[in-house]
Amino acid sequence: MASEELFYATIRDVGARLRRRAISPVELTRAHLERIERLDPKLHAFVTVTADRALADAKGAEAALGRGDISSPLLGIPIGYKDIYATRGILTTGGSALLADWIPDEDSTCVTRLQRAGAVMLGKLITHEFAFGIQFPGHRYPPARNPWDLERMPGGSSSGSGAALAAGMAFGALGSDTGGSIRGPASFCGIAGLKPTYGRCSRTGVLTLSWTLDHTGPMARTVEDCAYLLQALAGYDATDPASSREPVPDYVAPLGRGVRGLRVGVVREYFFEGIDPEVEKAFEQALATLRQLGASVEDVQIASIQSSGAFMAILLAEAFAYHERDLRERPELFGELLRERMLAGALITGSEYVQAQRLRARLQSDMGAALKRVDVLATPTSPKPAPTFATVYDPEYGFPRSNTGPFNMTGLPALAMPCGFTASGLPISIQITGRPFDETTVLRVGHTYEQATDWHKRHPAL
């Protein structure tokens, strides 16, 4: 059996080992498949393990390396895809009984780009049902469990992606983020996750939850690994109407430039309401670290931040619009929780939807004004650590307040990364948000902080 150290290596480190032939892609892939076979029965991160495909990809990478091809840092790197990304010839369920037999004819653009970069497809990672509904007991697909505490949620909806990464079962993963579905699991699982700017990464071939809020993006154990994945993912896609033609910069090279002289704005209003004291303490310590590293830290105001809750009105209305036919014709194929959430979207009036979009425009303007004064915003990713399944299964448990949704409203790039642990050993996360298409600065701040701390080096006992 390969060592734990190998499974928790970074993409850069393991890539270097692959390129100097210290380990082969096939050996690396076999080791991961064995680890998945050993650990996943208790974590449920994978819906489908594509062992044959993984080994075929790995053999292809081995041949490429044999030809001296070292052009891609992802060549031979085993990763997983959230199961709302279409994969040609491979079951894509969306975590839903509705799609229990769907085998797409095409890959999603993001999958195509990562495969073209030489990544090895380990399999499909469980998602909350249609990226919105937690799987309750008895659901066709059991929910992923948090590797730090199996009785707790790994977050969602990219739950399998977060669990697989924290458990060392993949080096990277695709997530999607409509209200925090990349950053929430990153927060609860102690990993890094980036929601890029709206339009930066293609949504083509990804199941829709809410057209104007959906984002695709990378998840990994380090900020640098997110940068490697983003480099392969980012760029214009003519098949996605929201795709941007903004040029793609080098995301990796500037990571080492530090934060000296950068201005970090802390938004106190809204993001600290109901915050857990341990989360607040870890966040303040992270700010102190950024100051020590040379950044200036100041409080900033976003006048309309309290209107962020309107993002749920947009999400509900758009989700109902997308799923209405199935909700009316085959409601029994939706999980109960998801069905009631989506039906709630039918109760939003046209006027309310329009006003929510107008509030969104105002929030976008106000955040833009704040980002004229500072380079990035910093907030806690989640005001509380991961809840237990028992908590969320309580019939009275509502939809939690979101520290991530405001940045889906505004489309700004937002990174979640570890900044501490609770006394009981649960990860705590900081969220760093930047200007439109300035993922470079967001990643640079995150990487600099990460290099000065060791939170990302802690791993759950499994």
Place this chain on the structure above:
Amino acid sequence: MTLEELRNRMKAARVEIAENRLEVVRRLLTDALRPIQAMDSRAHRPLEPAVTFDAVRSRGDRGQ
């Protein structure tokens, strides 16, 4: 939002939600609509409902 208003909206939208889940849905919608209902649209300068994310145009508007 009251439960009565919720039921009226369900009737108008032709959807059914289990009686024992109405309170949870009421709370979800109340939270989502609170900022909208607090907004006096006449009090704001003209705001378009269309949201754009165009990078070039955004630079002037959003601080780059």
